[in-house]
Amino acid sequence: MEGAVFTSFKMPNSNAKLHSNHRGGREASRRELVSRSLQSAQHCLENQDFGTAYAHYLLVLNLAPELKTTVKETFQFTLFKWAEELDSLARIQDLFNCYEQALELYPNDEVICNSMGEHLFRMGFRDEAAGYFHKAVKLNPDFADAKENFYRVANWLVERWHFIMLNDAKRNLTYLRAIESAVLSGSKSVLDIGTGTGILSMFAKKAGASFVYACELSKTMYELARDVVAANNMEREIKLLHLKSLDIEIPKHIPERVSLVVTETVDAGLFGEGIVESLIHAWEHLLLQPKPKNQDISAGDYGRVIPASATIFGMAVECKEIRRHHRVGMQEVAGVCLSNSVQFFSPTYAAAGSEETVEPYTTEKLSRIPGGYRALTEPCQVMTVDFNDLQELKSLADRKPWKLSLPVTEGGILDAVVVWFVLQLDDEHSLSTSPSEETCWEQAVYPVQGLLDYSVKTGDTVMMEVCCQDCYLKIQKISSLPSECGMDFSDRDNTLSLGNEAELCHALAGLQTSTKQDGSTPVCVLESTEIALLNDVAYHECFKAAMSKVLLSLNPSKDLHSMDVDGHGSGINLQEHQNKSSLGVDPDVLYILDVSEGFSILPIIAGKLGPVRAYSSVEKEQHQAALQVIAEANHFPKETLEFWLSHLEEESVVLQRPKSDKLWSIIILDVIETSGLIQQEVMEKAAISRCLLHSGGKIFPQYVLVYGMLVESESLLLESAVQGTEPTLGFNIAPFINQFKVPVRVYLDLSTLPCVPLSKPAELLRLDLMNPLLNSPSREVKIQIRKSGRVTAIPFWYHIHLDEDHSLNTSDESSHWKQAAVVLDEPIPVQVGDELVLDVQHHKSNISISVKR
Secondary structure, three states, X not given: OOOOOOOOXXXXXXXXXXXXOXXXXXXXXXXXXXXXXXXXXXXXXXXXXHHHHHHHHHHHHHHOHHHHHHHHHHHHHHHHHHHHHHHHOOOHHHHHHHHHXXXXXXXXXXXXXXXXXXXXXXXXXXXHHHHHHHXXXXXXXXXXXXXXXXXXXXXXXXXXXXXXXXXXXXXXXXXXXXXXXXXXXOOOEEEEEOOOOOHHHHHHHHHOOOEEEEEOOOHHHHHHHHHHHHHOOOOOOEXXXXXXXXXXXXXXXXXXXXXXXXXXXXXXXXXXXXXXXHHHHHHHHOEOOEOOOOOOXXXXXXXXXXXXXXXXXXXXXXOHHHHHHHOOOOOEEOOEEOOOOOEEEOHHHHHHOOOOOOOOOEEEOHHHOOOOOEEOEOOEEEEEEEOOOHHHHHHHOOOOOEEEEEEEOOOEEOOEEEEEEEEEOOOOOEEEOOOOOOOOOOEEEEEOOOEOOOEEOOOOEEEEEEEEEOOEEEXXXXXXXXXXXXXXXXXXXXOOOOOOHHHHHHHHHHOOOEOOOOOOOOEEEOOHHHHHHHOOHHHHHHHHHHHHHHHXXXXXXXXXXXXXXXXXXXXXXXXXXXXXHHOOOOOOOEEEEEOOOOOOOHHHHHHOOOOEEEEEOOOOHHHHXXXXXXXXXXXXXXXXXXXXXXXXXXOXXXXXXXXXXXXXXXXXXXXEOOOOOEOOXXXXXXXXXXXXXXXXXXXXXXEEEEEXXXXXOHHHHHHHOOOOOOOOOOOOXXXXXXXXXXXXXXXXXXXXXXXXXXXXXXXXXXXXXXXXXXXXXXXXXXXXXXXXXXXXXEEEEEEEEOOOXXXXXXXXXXXXXXXXXXXXXXXXXXXXXXXXXXXXXEEOOEEEEEEEO
């Protein structure tokens, strides 16, 4: 059965349907109908006709509510199977109708709520999904699946910077003082654009504003602000609008133009959250006219904006951490030659020449970046913007790109141009996002890519082009000019003061320009995490050694270690193998499958180890093309590297035999996410993989050890939850936004995390992918306290064992992985010599760590 449509399905009413006047007869008929429907439902389930089975169960539960408990589990199973079928058929409305019917019958069923949320989340309805996940957790706080889902969606809906900014008392107080000053000077009607939790609106009301309006586009943040405002007894005094500011109309939403707009819709690059577009609209449609120059009139009679203006600064830096995430720094990786095969770039470089709206920078907190950074130039003013000048705002997008030059004051490697700003709230109050300031802000980073030479020396000049486009500050065409060229590019009208044509030619010859224009070399855009992986030498060498060991054990007659880059050695000869293959001979071929996520050259490394068929699971055509070019540059036989997904009839079933009569020698699984968490469903994938290995075959990694330690870290507390009412200046915000806190912080760098270790590292858990009998769903670990303090968090990382001889530590400085930490709800005071017991739980590839009291 393709499936029943339930949009017009009417629940049977026994009183209406049964016409017998005899009560006993009606009851007998009802029981008979329920019995037949249950039998029919069971028969349909046996035949996997889930749609009809679901219809029968609906009938049963409406006729016999007393059976709800009895058939609950079978009904859930039927619902979920039918929902999967409807999803695959893209019958989305029918799917949601089924869940709504199920929730009418079982309104407090956490499993159905969670499943409904999962479908909504997959379809992009994150706000709605969060509601169902949150309800499921409230119904059953110990429901692990719902908790994991809620934590995942909470990161999307309430971004982590909300906690950091609300805990920044200096930032909050500065905004409060500026708003107070404006209101006291006469600005009595206020619009808060992008209100978030509503804190700036409450500042305005506290300062004495007569009318306060606030708009918020995010449904989750709007509802959160509504709760916060009510908790602070201001629900009648602040009008909240679930709207984008561009959609606000007078008098439909607010009665008249306001005298003050307050906003903090700025990102690390200042313009990235659309502040220019929203303020242009506000000046044209929502604000009173700006104050005329040289006229002394009441503040309530003209419009103004907080912040009033901003000045953007920039400087060139050397930074190994930025470099390894945006440039491939080697010509050869574990014997695979990359030189001149492909040019790799990160998305920030691609954004410079893209017509799409792509964020042209990444962000970093430079004060905590691993390995630190070194300034190569003095800070330079990039531009200023007056948010109270409508014409200046409108001219930003039309302004032609201008040249900017920074004299090099210290030689080094040119890795990035770093940008920050000073936000001038009014004449007296300002906030700086400089890396030298104690601030909640990160800085915008424009990585330098595509140069022939990245080295600069004192006296050289770093050149760049600056523009405002697509609501972003763009810094592009970054290059270096040797000191001997002596050119001055600083003129913003793009005119060059050159003595003669020869000087121009000499200067252009010295300019380090991009190599991207060379059309003969393919270009491949990788995520910054994928570039960091390519630069992880230890990772690739470790896999090479472990794969060699397995292949040698399975094919001991071959000398796998004698291969060189050209495929010629005293052992296996790739050309000889290719010739045999072309004759239809397949001598001792071993099959290797790499299902790790993203761009991976492990199949090519495997292909250099002897007669193997290496299958890559990369999906993007550009990535496949790049791997093929690299394979050809390394003289691979054509059939050595293949793309696994092109062999699959159903892409959702990635793990299956290479051929009907073959099994895998090695299956490479992606076990640890770059974020520091264990990949979802990895143990389930391992269980399938074990069934697909021939004798002697291995899963990589074979097992993983989880390590952790106890630390005191005020930073982790501030980044994870709002700490009471003190940082928010007495306003009650913490209980509401902290509903969206998650217990685990990811993408941490333990080497630069401000913390005090209170214990030695300890092994917390073993996850064995080859021998599941060694795994335990829970474990208690005793930790000895080595230093007195307050335990606030438990950072954790992994030792990834490909086999007993080859392992990787995800906390190593050169590792492409980051680390994670469990942040405790309440700090635990400890003394030297104390012992804490950690309760470590493992559930469906998810790990939870808590302190046992």
